[in-house]
Structures are given as C-alpha cells and as structure tokens.
Amino acid sequence: MAAxxxxxxxxxxxxxxxxxxxxxxxxxxxLPKLDTGAIYRTLALFARREGVDWDDEAGLAALAARMPLxxxxxxxxxxxxxxxxxxxxxxxIRTPELSQGASLVSRHPAVxxxxxxxxxxxxxxxxxxxxxxxxxxxxPDAEVKIFLxxxxxxxxxxxxxxxxxxxxxxxxxxxxxxxxxxxxxxxRRAAAPLRAAGDAVVIDTDGRTLEQVVERxxxxxxxxxxxxxxxx
Ligand code: DC
Numbered sequence: 001m002a003a004x005x006x007x008x009x010x011x012x013x014x015x016x017x018x019x020x021x022x023x024x025x026x027x028x029x030x031l032p033k034l035d036t037g038a039i040y041r042t043l044a045l046f047a048r049r050e051g052v053d054w055d056d057e058a059g060l061a062a063l064a065a066r067m068p069l070x071x072x073x074x075x076x077x078x079x080x081x082x083x084x085x086x087x088x089x090x091x092x093i094r095t096p097e098l099s100q101g102a103s104l105v106s107r108h109p110a111v112x113x114x115x116x117x118x119x120x121x122x123x124x125x126x127x128x129x130x131x132x133x134x135x136x137x138x139x140p141d142a143e144v145k146i147f148l149x150x151x152x153x154x155x156x157x158x159x160x161x162x163x164x165x166x167x168x169x170x171x172x173x174x175x176x177x178x179x180x181x182x183x184x185x186x187x188r189r190a191a192a193p194l195r196a197a198g199d200a201v202v203i204d205t206d207g208r209t210l211e212q213v214v215e216r217x218x219x220x221x222x223x224x225x226x227x228x229x230x231x232x
Contacts, residue, residue: 005126006031008221009134012148013183013194014099015155017205017213018130021148024214026128028229029221034071034122036131036138037102038082039115041093042069044101046084054104061110064118071122094166096178103182106132109191132186135197144221147196148213150205155179 006029010022019035026033044054046067052059072081082090092098105111112133119138123129129138135145150158156176163170186194196202201220205213218229 006144006221006225006227007123007126007139007142008128008144008146008217009139009142009197009200010128010130010146010148010217011132011135011194011196011200013132013150013155013186014179015159016148016150017158017210018148020210021146021214021217022128022130024210025217025221028214028218029128029227030230031126031128033080034119034127034129035080036119036129036134038071038080038090038093039069039118040102040106041098042082042084042089043067043111043115044098044105045089045093047105048101054101057108057110060105060108061114064111064114067118069118091166096163096168096170099182100178103185107185107189107191112137112191132194133192135200136195137192140197144224145197145200146217146220147200147202148205149202152176152179152183154206 008025008029008031010018010025012018022033022035043060043064046063047054047060050063052063054060068085070083072083080090081088082093116138119129123139131138135142135147153176156172156179159179160170160172160175163175183194203213203216221227222229
C-alpha cells in the first residue's frame with residue numbers, strides 16, 4: 001500500500017512514551033496526530049465546569065455528545081492545542097487531578113460510545129492516533145498498530161520529569177501511586193480496557209531511548225506500507 005489513507009495506532013499505559021513517539025512518527029509520514037487522552041481529559045474538565053459528577057454516566061454521556069471540542073495543529077510536531085468552546089485548555093487538562101478525572105470519566109461505557117464517532121471522524125483522513133483502545137476498538141482496521149510498554153518505575157520517572165519540566169515537582173512515590181491507581185482502573189474496566197490488539201507490534205521501551213523507539217516504529221510503518229519517511 002504505497003498510496004491511500006494511512007492510520008497508525010499507538011496504545012499503551014500512561015508514561016510509556018506514546019505522545020512523543022506519536023508526534024515524531026506523524027512528522028515522519030506527514031500525518032496529523034490525534035491525542036485521544038486529551039478528549040477524555042477535556043470531558044473531565046467540561047464536566048467539572050458544568051457541575052456534572054465524574055460518576056454520573058448518563059450526565060457525562062450527554063455532555064460528551066455536545067462537547068464543543070476543537071483540535072488545532074497536531075500535524076507532525078506542531079504543538080497540539082485543544083479548545084473547549086474556543087478557550088485554549090491545552091495546559092489546564094494536563095494536571096494530575098484531570099489525569100485522574102479522565103481515567104474516571106473514561107470508565108463509563110456510555111461515555112466511550114459517545115466519543116467513538118468523534119474519534120473516528122478526527123482520524124478519517126489518515127492519522128497517527130494514540131491512546132488506550134485505538135487498535136482494539138476505535139480503529140480496529142488501522143494499517144499499523146503499535147503497543148508500547150515500560151516498567152512502572154520507568155514510566156513514573158518519565159511522568160515526573162514531564163511534570164517537573166512544567167514546574168510541578170512531585171515526589172516519585174506520589175507519581176508512582178497515582179499511576180498505579182490509574183493503570184489499575186484503565187486495565188480492569190469492562191469497557192475497552194487497556195490491552196494490545198492481537199495484531200499489534202508490542203515494543204518494550206525499557207532500556208531503549210525514545211529515539212530508538214521512534215526509529216523502530218518508523219521502520220515498521222515503512223516496511224508494512226511501502227512508504228518512505230521524511231528524515232528531519
Ligand atoms: O493518555 P492520557 O494519560 O492523556 O489519558 C488520560 C486517561 O484517559 C487515561 O487514564 C484513560 C483515558 N483514555 C482512555 O480511556 N482511552 C483512550 N483511548 C485514551 C485515554
């Protein structure tokens with residue numbers, strides 16, 4: 001398949017490096033990047049503002065169906081901006097509180113069902129999409145599926161470095177504990193739990209640099225689709 005639509009899915013737990021890898025792979029193949037976690041995060045923020053509880057499945061599904069969400073940028077490595085009713089909420093959705101909120105709202109089957117067409121529409125023209133269930137549920141017929149893993153310690157170290165870079169220093173134990181809580185919920189939920197698709201390429205990122213992981217994914221996409229990456 002040298003021409004035509006290309007959809008690459010990158011799934012995995014928090015801190016496995018999905019976001020960086022997805023941005024770099026999107027840039028290499030000139031595709032937009034879709035960060036589906038940002039959709040759940042924005043819904044959690046929207047719910048908070050509208051006074052809808054993160055446990056209220058029906059209320060959240062109704063909100064999801066009318067969420068005034070827009071993505072900007074996201075092609076290649078251009079920074080992805082997320083707008084809620086026109087307001088740039090890109091930074092506001094990245095707090096630890098909204099990480100938990102996103103994980104909580106995403107448990108509800110009715111919420112996932114309401115957000116499914118939104119994600120598919122955003123992926124329509126070809127995409128590198130990252131999240132938890134892209135290869136299994138959202139884009140089960142994607143041309144290339146990747147599943148990234150890493151040990152809990154390594155993922156927590158990366159998350160902590162990310163938070164510190166934004167001026168939010170947190171002890172490693174706290175990051176580890178919050179991550180464990182979120183992993184457990186994301187993996188155990190009945191609706192679209194985190195797991196690798198049967199036809200996904202599973203890459204353990206422990207002991208590899210993100211650079212090496214990016215190269216490995218780019219090779220995989222090139223090999224399977226016959227496309228050549230742009231080298232930057
Ligand atoms: O990737 P992230 O950390 O921004 O995701 C936040 C939460 O959203 C995550 O804990 C679970 C949920 N999520 C999901 O259920 N399905 C996805 N495809 C992406 C995220």
